[in-house]
Amino acid sequence: MPQPSGPLAGVKIIELSGIGPGPFAGRLLADMGAELITIDRKGGLPPMIDARGKKSVVLDLANPKAVEVVLKLSDNADVFIEGFRPGVAERLGLGPDICCTRNPRLVYGRMTGWGQTGPYAKMAGHDLNYLSITGALHAIGPLADVPPPPLNFIGDYGGGAMFLVMGVLAALFKAERTGKGDVVDAAIIDGVQSMMGIVHSLEAMGLWTAERQANLLDGGMAYYRCYKTSDERFMAVACIEPKFFAVMLELLDIDAREFGGQNNAAARQSQHKMLEAIFASRSQKEWQEVFDGHDACVTPVLDYQEALSHPQNIARSSHVKNGPFQQPAAAPRFGRNAHSVDWSVAEQGAHTSEVLSGLGLSKSDMADLLN
Numbered sequence: 001m002p003q004p005s006g007p008l009a010g011v012k013i014i015e016l017s018g019i020g021p022g023p024f025a026g027r028l029l030a031d032m033g034a035e036l037i038t039i040d041r042k043g044g045l046p047p048m049i050d051a052r053g054k055k056s057v058v059l060d061l062a063n064p065k066a067v068e069v070v071l072k073l074s075d076n077a078d079v080f081i082e083g084f085r086p087g088v089a090e091r092l093g094l095g096p097d098i099c100c101t102r103n104p105r106l107v108y109g110r111m112t113g114w115g116q117t118g119p120y121a122k123m124a125g126h127d128l129n130y131l132s133i134t135g136a137l138h139a140i141g142p143l144a145d146v147p148p149p150p151l152n153f154i155g156d157y158g159g160g161a162m163f164l165v166m167g168v169l170a171a172l173f174k175a176e177r178t179g180k181g182d183v184v185d186a187a188i189i190d191g192v193q194s195m196m197g198i199v200h201s202l203e204a205m206g207l208w209t210a211e212r213q214a215n216l217l218d219g220g221m222a223y224y225r226c227y228k229t230s231d232e233r234f235m236a237v238a239c240i241e242p243k244f245f246a247v248m249l250e251l252l253d254i255d256a257r258e259f260g261g262q263n264n265a266a267a268r269q270s271q272h273k274m275l276e277a278i279f280a281s282r283s284q285k286e287w288q289e290v291f292d293g294h295d296a297c298v299t300p301v302l303d304y305q306e307a308l309s310h311p312q313n314i315a316r317s318s319h320v321k322n323g324p325f326q327q328p329a330a331a332p333r334f335g336r337n338a339h340s341v342d343w344s345v346a347e348q349g350a351h352t353s354e355v356l357s358g359l360g361l362s363k364s365d366m367a368d369l370l371n
Contacts, residue, residue, distance in 0.1 A: 006033025006339035011172065013079040014070065015054070016061075016094070017041060020127070020152065021160030021188065022083030022111040023050040028165050029079070030054055031330035031341055037355055039070055040348050049325050053342035057356070058349035059369060066369050067093045072359055074099045074106060078175070079168055083111040086121050096183045106181040107171040111164050113155075115187030127155035130188040134159075135196055143213040159191030216240070222271035223248070223262060226301055233284035234301035235291075237275070248296040252278055 011034040015026045023038075030036040030053035037055045059066040071094070074080050080099055082089045089095045089110075096108040113130045114120040120133075128149050131137035136154060141147045167184035175181045202208035208215050219225040223245050226234045239245040245262050249255075252275075259274065260267030279287065284300050291298040302310060308319055308326060319326045322343040330341045356366050 006031070007334060009033035009339075011035065011079065012077045013037070013081065014039065014073050014077045015080075016070075016082040016084070016089070017044055018083035018111075019045065020083070020156045021164065021186075022081055023048075024157055025109070025111065025161040025164040025168070026050070026054065026081055027052060028161065029168070033339055034079075037073060037351070042349070044348060047345045047347060049327055049345065052327065052345045054346060055351035055355060056346045056348050057352045059352075061092050061094070063369065064093070069356065069359065069361070069369065070094055071099065071102060073355070075103050077103070077106060078172060079107045079109060081109040081111065081164070081168075085124075086112065086116045100181060100183065104180055105175050107168055107175060107184065108181065109164055109168045109171075109184045109186065111160060111186050113160075113188045115190060116185050127152040127188070130155045130159070131192060134189055134192040135199070136192050138210070139199070139212060139215075139218055141212060142219070143211070147212075154195075155188045155192055159193075159195060160186065160188040163191035163194070220268075221263070222268060222275055225272075227275055227279035229279055229284040229287060230281060231283040231285075235279055235284060235287050236299050236301050237297070238299075239297040241297075244295055244297045247294055248298055251290055251294060251296055251298075254278070 008029060011029070013026065013029060013034050013036040015022065015036055015038045017023070017038050017040045026036055026038070027050040035055075036053065037057055038051065039061070040056050040058045042058050042060065059069060061067055061070070074094075080096075082094070090097070096110070100106050100108055110116060112121070113125045113127075114123065128137065131150070131154060137147045137150070140150055164184065164186035167186055171182040171184055199208055202216065212218060214220040217224060223237060223239045226236050228234055237248065239248045242262060246256070249259060254274070259271060264271075282290075287298070288300045307313055313319070316329070318329055320329060320343060321327070323345060325345070327343055352370070353366065356369070361369075
C-alpha cells in the first residue's frame with residue numbers, strides 16, 4: 001500500500017464495516033489521505049470500490065477479545081465510524097462512552113437513517129424509507145405517476161455520507177484546537193431535510209407548492225425538464241436564467257413572442273408541447289451538436305457507461321480503470337496539495353495479521369481471535 005498523502009495524511013480512522021453511507025464516507029476520507037482500517041465480518045460483502053485505500057481486518061465482534069482489539073486500535077485513532085442501529089455499538093462494548101473515555105481526542109462518527117433518537121430510531125429502513133418522510137421523495141417524478149426511487153444518491157450519499165464527512169472534519173478541527181473530540185450523530189433524514197431548505201425558502205416566497213411537477217425545479221417549467229429525441233434518447237434543458245433561455249430559443253429557431261413569456265403560467269402546457277415536438281424531430285447526437293459550446297444549458301442525458309467517454313469527463317480524468325472496476329476519481333481536488341490515490345481494493349481480511357501484529361499480538365493470540 002502506497003505511503004499516504006493528501007490533506008488527511010496522518011489521520012487514523014477505524015471503521016466498523018457496513019453498507020451504504022458509512023463505507024462511502026470512509027472512502028472519501030481515505031481518498032484524502034487518511035489511514036483507514038475497516039473491521040470486517042467474516043463472510044461479508046465482496047470487495048467494492050468503497051473499500052479502496054483501506055486496510056481490512058476480519059474480527060468476530062461477538063468475541064470479547066476481538067472487541068478489546070478494536071478498543072486498542074481506537075485508543076490510537078483520530079476517528080471511529082460505525083453505522084449500526086442505535087444501541088448496537090453499546091451492546092458490543094464499542095459505544096462512544098467507552099471509546100471516548102479511553103481516548104478523549106477521538107471523533108466518534110455515527111451513521112444512521114433515522115437518527116439516534118425518536119420513535120423510528122430502532123426501526124429498520126433503507127434510503128427510500130428515509131426519503132419518504134422528508135418531503136423529498138414526494139416532490140420527485142411526474143404528477144400522474146408514483147414517485148420513482150431516485151437511486152440512493154440523495155439519501156444515503158447526499159444526506160448521509162456527506163453530512164457525516166462534514167461533521168467528522170469539523171470535529172477533527174475542534175479536536176486539533178482543544179484536545180477534545182466529539183460524537184457526530186449523522187442521520188440521513190437530518191441531512192436530506194437540511195438540503196430541503198431551498199424548498200421551504202421558495203414556498204415562503206410563493207414560488208413552491210406541494211403539488212408535484214408544478215414548480216421551478218421539478219419539471220413543472222418548460223425550461224427545466226428533459227425532452228425525448230427522435231432516437232428515444234433525451235436532452236436535459238435547464239435554462240433558468242433569462243439570458244440562457246433566450247439562447248435556447250434562438251438555437252431552436254423559436255420566436256420568443258410566439259413561445260410566450262418564460263414564466264407565463266397560462267402558456268406552460270403549450271410551451272411543453274412545442275418543445276416536445278421540436279426535440280422529437282432530431283436525434284440526441286444532432287441536438288448535442290447544436291448546443292455544445294453555447295450557453296443554453298442544454299445537454300445530452302447519458303447512461304453511466306456513455307458518461308465515461310464524454311469529452312468533459314475525459315478532460316477531468318473522471319474515472320480510472322483499476323482491477324475489475326471503473327473507479328471514480330477522488331473528489332474534491334486540491335490545487336496546492338495534489339496527491340495520489342491508493343486505488344487498491346483489499347480482499348477481506350488481507351491486513352489482519354499486519355494490523356494485529358502491530359498491536360503486539362502473537363501468532364497464538366491471533367489464532368484465538370480468528371478461530
